[in-house]
Amino acid sequence: MRYRYTTSVLIGDYVRAAGGFVFCLVPVFFSTVTWLTWLLAALALLFAIFGAKTAIRHGTTYDVDDERLATEGPIRRIVRWAELGRLKVAYYATRRDKNKGWMEATVGGPGGQVRVDSGLEGFHDIVTRAARAAVANKIELSTATRANLRAMDIYVAGLELEPQAGGASGV
Numbered sequence: 631m632r633y634r635y636t637t638s639v640l641i642g643d644y645v646r647a648a649g650g651f652v653f654c655l656v657p658v659f660f661s662t663v664t665w666l667t668w669l670l671a672a673l674a675l676l677f678a679i680f681g682a683k684t685a686i687r688h689g690t691t692y693d694v695d696d697e698r699l700a701t702e703g704p705i706r707r708i709v710r711w712a713e714l715g716r717l718k719v720a721y722y723a724t725r726r727d728k729n730k731g732w733m734e735a736t737v738g739g740p741g742g743q744v745r746v747d748s749g750l751e752g753f754h755d756i757v758t759r760a761a762r763a764a765v766a767n768k769i770e771l772s773t774a775t776r777a778n779l780r781a782m783d784i785y786v787a788g789l790e791l792e793p794q795a796g797g798a799s800g801v
Contacts, residue, residue: 631693631694631695631752631755632691632692632693632694633691633692633694633750633751633752633753633755633756634688634690634691634692634750634751635687635688635690635749635750635751636751637688639749639750640684640687640688640749643680643681643684644681644684646677646680647677647678647680647681647684648677648681650673650674650676650677650680651674651677651678651681654670654671654673654674654677655670655671655674657670658670658671658674686703686704686705689703689704690702690703690704690705691703692744692746692750692752692756694752694755694756694759696711696759697710697711697712698710698711699711699737699744699756699759699760701744707741707742707743707744708741708742709737709738709739709741709742709743709744710739710741711759711760711762711763711766712763712766712767713739713740713741713767714737714738714739714760714763714764714767714769715738715739715740715767715769716736716737716738716739716743716769717735717736717737717738717760717761717763717764717769717771717775718735718736718772718775719733719734719735719736719757719774719775719778719779719782720733720734720735720736720774720775720778721733721774721778721781722734732747732748732749733747733748733753733757733778733782734746734747734748735747735753735756735757735760737756737760754782754784757779757782757784758784758786761779761784761786761789762786764786764789765786765787765788765789771789776789
């Protein structure tokens with residue numbers, strides 16, 4: 631399967647990047663206070679970097695099959711399921727009541743790591759395959775990762791619900 635971030639998912643990031651860039655850069659041309667000019671220019675640069683990262687995500691495709699997860703685009707990475715060494719699934723709440731937010735999965739191996747968030751159309755498929763590979767590779771998952779897998783209704787035979795007693799919880 632081939633997945634990518636759609637424009638509708640990323641439009642908010644593009645708007646934030648452009649708005650922040652303009653909002654910080656325009657006053658630079660009118661400020662006479664040197665430290666303020668440098669501060670605003672630095673902030674404009676951060677928004678420009680955020681915009682560039684958004685464009686990279688937009689231009690990247692994620693190929694998933696029974697053997698691997700591969701990214702194609704400006705940055706190329708391959709994580710083979712048989713070599714999976716790291717799986718972390720995190721939830722980031724945007725509200726205090728934790729009803730709104732997004733999930734992010736980090737999948738890693740010798741070929742590097744790939745980070746995807748729940749805005750990716752194939753996020754659930756990628757996380758399910760990664761969870762299966764984590765069980766097959768006997769990777770110890772953190773309590774938070776296991777809880778987030780359950781929250782996504784991902785149940786894999788052999789996946790412990792609680793960490794082993796006395797063992798350090800992994801990532």
